Amino acid sequence: MIKFGIIGTNWITDRFIQASEGVEDFQLQAVYSRTEERAKAFAETHGIRDWFTNIEEMASKDHIDAVYIASPNSFHCSQAITFLNKGIHVLCEKPLASNEREVQEMIAAAKKNDALLMEAVRTTFLPNFQLLREKLHTIGTIRKVNVSCCKYSSRYDAYKDGTVLNAFNPAFSNGALMDLGVYCIYPMVVLFGEPKEIKATGTMLDSGVDGSGSVIMKYDEIEVVSTFSKISNTHIPTEIQGEDGTVTIDQIGEFSTLTFYNRNGETCSYVQQEDYPPMYYEIQEFVSVIKAGEKLESLINSYNHSLLSARVMDEARKQIGLVFPADR
Template structure:
């Protein structure tokens, strides 16, 4: 069994634990929270034996093999590094860090301590995305990638009423790009690698984060357009446009119900088998890699993480978004 400790007692952690019930060799062992009351409440709900109010103590426990980091973005690097320096494997929520400097440091620590570090991007490990990679050749030379994820945040209601919650607070390295834009950036990098250049625009809110924005990425013979927002909805699908057809992706964050529309009017529906909760596939990948003694995934790899982080950082620079974490 791979015994997990979790940092973060939110709905994302709950989704991970529920997915873990379907993963062989997964065991929830420990819960960290800032308060003992919350740690015990969460641990009791999911059957974890141990609770901690110190990250250092949980990472030092001999009864924990791996740490799942689902805290606010600005805490990812410090907590993951603490875990890895104690010899723990780390599955870290996306985006893995506030900036490329932090991400590079995390990867260096993983390699030094020979532990697994993987960014928890679920979409690129789901069956739908695997099918996209396998059948991309069917649409011929790819000319455009569009990644669209615009979802009005319920927390924006509070923001409009004058209350700045974590989702719109730069102290936590948050905002639309980091929360939703990454879902367009990461699959782009996995499919096509590092772009030659990017151009970014966005709406900067008074709190100091972006509420929405777009990225235009240039490749040789290919352009990519990524749109993201936490202050308005969009129901438009994402697409990969080739010279022979188009792959249509209704939901870029959880790719499924994907089809190829060819130039001659015919349509193929990709064979997918999402037989488990969406987070199952990233967790199963992580557990499998730990058992094999690997320090990175071939899909959510260290290289892809560094490229994606650099794109996010450069996009923020062009939008004028700066976090306190960038100054450290």
């Protein structure tokens, strides 16, 4: 059994626990929260044996093999390195860190301590993403990609009323690019690699983060236009255009339905089977890599993919003037 600890007690950790129930050799052992009341309540709700309010104490106990980090982005680097330095494997929510420099530090700690570090971008493990990679050649030479992830944040109403919650606070390395833009950028890096050129625009809020924006990634033959927003919604699917056909993805964060359109008018749709919750597949990959024990790195959410994604977002932030305390 791989004994897990969890950092964070929010809705995403609830979904993580639900998804982990189908993963063989997964055992939930510990939880951390900043407050004793929250840690104890979460542990009781989910039947977790150990709870902590101190990260160092949690990492020093010889009772967990791995940890899932779902804290605010600005804490990812320091928390991950604390566990990695103890030889504890780390599955860390996207984005992996505030910037590329922090990602490099985390990877160095993982390699030094023979521990697995993996970015928890769930979409790249979903069956339909794997199917997309297998069948992408059928649409011929790819020319243009329009990818969108725009979801009006429930926290934006509080923001407009004068309350700046974590989602719109630069101290936590947040904003539209970091929260939703990564869903657009990371899969494109996995599919096409590092872009030759990046052009970014953004709508900056008074709090100092971006409410929405776009990033154009230019390759030798492909132009990828990514749009993302936390202050508006979209109902337009992602589209990959090739010379021989087009494929649409209903939601870039879900990949539940792929539809291929041939130039001759033929169409074919693939609906993802709902055998497991979406987060199941990333947990299964993480556990499988640990148990294989040969090379402690995912071939899909690899170190290189995390570095390239962070590099793209760093350049985009530079162009729109989005600076975090973690950058200084």
